[in-house]
Amino acid sequence: MMTVTDLNTRAISAGFVRRVGPGVRIWLVSAALLAAIALFSPAQGAASAVFTAQSLVNTAPYLLLSILIAAWARATGADGLIARAFTGAPAVMILLAALAGGLSPFCSCGVIPLIAALLAMGVPLSAVMAFWLASPVMDPSMFMMTAGLLGSEFAVAKTIAAVGLGLFGGFATLAIVRMGGLAEPLREGVGNGACGGSIVRTRKDVVWSFWHDDARLRQFWREAGRTTLFLGKWLTLAFLLESLMIAYLPADLVSSVVGGAGIVPIAAATVVGVPAYLNGYAALPLVSGLIEQGMAPGAALAFLVAGGVTSIPAAIAVFALVKRTVFALYVALALTGSFAAGLIFQAVAS
Numbered sequence: 001m002m003t004v005t006d007l008n009t010r011a012i013s014a015g016f017v018r019r020v021g022p023g024v025r026i027w028l029v030s031a032a033l034l035a036a037i038a039l040f041s042p043a044q045g046a047a048s049a050v051f052t053a054q055s056l057v058n059t060a061p062y063l064l065l066s067i068l069i070a071a072w073a074r075a076t077g078a079d080g081l082i083a084r085a086f087t088g089a090p091a092v093m094i095l096l097a098a099l100a101g102g103l104s105p106f107c108s109c110g111v112i113p114l115i116a117a118l119l120a121m122g123v124p125l126s127a128v129m130a131f132w133l134a135s136p137v138m139d140p141s142m143f144m145m146t147a148g149l150l151g152s153e154f155a156v157a158k159t160i161a162a163v164g165l166g167l168f169g170g171f172a173t174l175a176i177v178r179m180g181g182l183a184e185p186l187r188e189g190v191g192n193g194a195c196g197g198s199i200v201r202t203r204k205d206v207v208w209s210f211w212h213d214d215a216r217l218r219q220f221w222r223e224a225g226r227t228t229l230f231l232g233k234w235l236t237l238a239f240l241l242e243s244l245m246i247a248y249l250p251a252d253l254v255s256s257v258v259g260g261a262g263i264v265p266i267a268a269a270t271v272v273g274v275p276a277y278l279n280g281y282a283a284l285p286l287v288s289g290l291i292e293q294g295m296a297p298g299a300a301l302a303f304l305v306a307g308g309v310t311s312i313p314a315a316i317a318v319f320a321l322v323k324r325t326v327f328a329l330y331v332a333l334a335l336t337g338s339f340a341a342g343l344i345f346q347a348v349a350s
Helices: 004-040 042-058 060-076 078-086 090-103 108-120 125-134 140-150 152-178 214-248 251-258 263-276 280-292 297-310 312-321 324-349
Strands: none
Touching: 004 042, 004 214, 042 060, 042 214, 060 140, 060 214, 078 090, 078 125, 090 125, 090 152, 108 125, 125 152, 125 324, 140 152, 140 214, 140 280, 152 297, 152 324, 214 280, 263 297, 263 324, 280 297, 297 324, 312 324
16 A cells, blocks of 8 residues: 555655656656666766767767857847748748748747647648648758768758658648648647747847847847757767667668668658657767668668658647648658658669
């Protein structure tokens, strides 16, 4: 039977978990994982700690540039330029939305209310779909991190894949809408977005020389600090997991599943990317390790693109906003486009 002390302990533990928040939890997971490794295998624990520290040092220049880009975009108000992508003819809107999605510095928490706002304001679903599919795949900070960990060629290919996926999804959705489908995509009771939605509801001037404005300068440093913590926690966990993958995952197994040419490795990576994807930044070191163990370039790109668009957090957010038919289309377009991007990149790389 559970005692009062046990109940109090559980209550305190539950309250602690709620208070620490998701950011601190990632640090705790990394610390607990490293402690467990050191307990069961002291040699591997030391090796994993050294590998993680060295990897963070090696990626520091790209990490710093990523942080500065994210903070600059928020302080200048450049992220507000996204509103201009959703005006004009449908084909023009799709093109601009795909470009904006592939190049804009939006995180997942900002995209979801932004999408809700766009749909509630009557922006065509085709343009919104183009932006929605391209946005999780690439942004300026992600480009720098991808170039640092996987090479500039891979970073360019991933950017092209993001824009291409947006174009593919946008025009496919436009065709379905013109045939009379996908009317009223939002679920009942969904509003017009909160923090992200204000970007399109209220257009503000872009101030490139933001350092002359004290409020914008403070916003720059706040965003820089937030981005530093965000990237730091995920990269630390990712490098720690990569060290274990290199130590314990047989290279021949990786090569047999997602290595070599052909359709099967790319298809496998596309499907595996859905449940296995952690985070856009955390996935990069893991894929880097897999490539070293024999993962095909096309499979690596398909994994990153499919995982970014259909990861569990992103998928849940999409499911909460739109009706099931729109959600099913979103997933189908993401998987089809990711598979196609992997095939094309594999053909070019080989």
